[in-house]
Amino acid sequence: MAIYLEFPRLDKAFPYRCIENDGSILTTPHWHKEMEIIWIVKGKVNLGVNDQPMQLKENEFVFIKGGDIHYVMASPKSERLVFQFDLSFFQDVMVLKNTPFTLEELFASIEPYSTFWRPDIQKKIVQLLNKLYQEGKEQQIGYAYAIKSLLCELITVMYRELDHFKPRMVSNKPYSREILEQLSMVFQYVEKNYTHPIKLADAAKILGFTPSYFTKFFKKHTGKTFVTFLNEYRIDKAKWILLNEDDPVTEIAGKVGFGSTKTFYRLFKESIGIAPLQYKSSTIKVAFGQDQI
Template identity: 45%
Template structure:
């Protein structure tokens, strides 16, 4: 499955968001321009950044730079706080830093994993993350000001107390563990690629297991353990996401949408779609597609009006 660009739902005037994620399901390889902070509040978390597998323990923090490809393997009974922010959040200090000052370099050059930090620095960052998440959740009056203040405080801790990257650092895990994690992700990538190639046709678990060279029993256990869902549930979700994209971007009969997304019949498509979203695919299409079309027409009209104003003022 190809790596995808994630577009976090952040306000362009306040490019920040926080959330809590469970570890029950796989999160596919993706990237975004925002910096991401992961704080494990419960259990163990297995993830990968730029092809390097990482295992995090409860109480640990990991920074992920904008542009870094990362994924999360299923890590049952784990929980993490996630903070994502654009560096534009700190645009005021960029001007104060003087020539050669780069926030991006600061985040790139810092030590990204908290086990390599001084204990006092880790404690400060945890306290800031908890305060930031609480403010964002409760959203009391003035919460955005306090979040921004805490983020600037976090920036100061990084500048003063968190060490730089240490090159040629000893790996956190044995070579056997790293190899096993890479093999797991490579297997999943092969499965995802097969689904991407054949999702419009009938696909059975036995067929994919045979393609991978596994018994159906072993394949079932492997897939569920590392993605947090059954293969059938994954396939249905994949097809539903394809259908949503078609419904959002194209004006087609429901029979054509069902066929293009790989559902065997309109009835099956309707059942799975309504069960997953709470509304019928036709209603989803009418609501989303028409709103999207109206918005694009409005933007186009605004652009035409702007062009006319330019020509009038220039002529």
């Protein structure tokens, strides 16, 4: 489960938006149920999806499906466009059931980073993204129809021309708004208090649940226990500090809420497979080369 749950402000009648961000704007790890495409229009951007770091350069992009944990680090002298849309936008077409697999399955099975796509497909998608941006910026008469048409064209390219993926079943069912909001309340509580000791009973109280019911609720809707989530949350916070600051490991352990440095080392290695400083040096070397992150 993600660091925190985001609710993009999309119009229910037209669930789409495009955001312009420069390199000074970073986003900590989060997730949302909407689809997202990040297109680099200038410079280089350091980001990650589901704990896979990557550096993208101009005219490269990444597809982020609903539920993916993603973040963007400080990337000086860069610019990016962020496209977000809900799959309900295509409900009128989806009901026809004229494809061998669903949109959820399509987005779940493609390689997310365009770096690994065929150059001709990458170029075609970039042209579509540029048209999407221009339609939203100029907002000439009929622009809403143009935007939906362009998104449908983009999806058609994914269905017909991406020949390097194998469709697979997506078992996760979409959560109701109520459940998402309840989970968000828990995540926000953890975000505010993770630097201090947190008891299971404290988290359960946020939703008015007994510890026993909360344990079952959280495990059912996240696939893991609250304690496991809390430890992973703190580890993710530590990773963020490791890649963006120069604090000693002992200080980082305390900053993210671990009472014992020994426990922090053990859980970090169990989660990531390597020690904290090894993670920092290998991530910088492998993912970002010589660029400053």
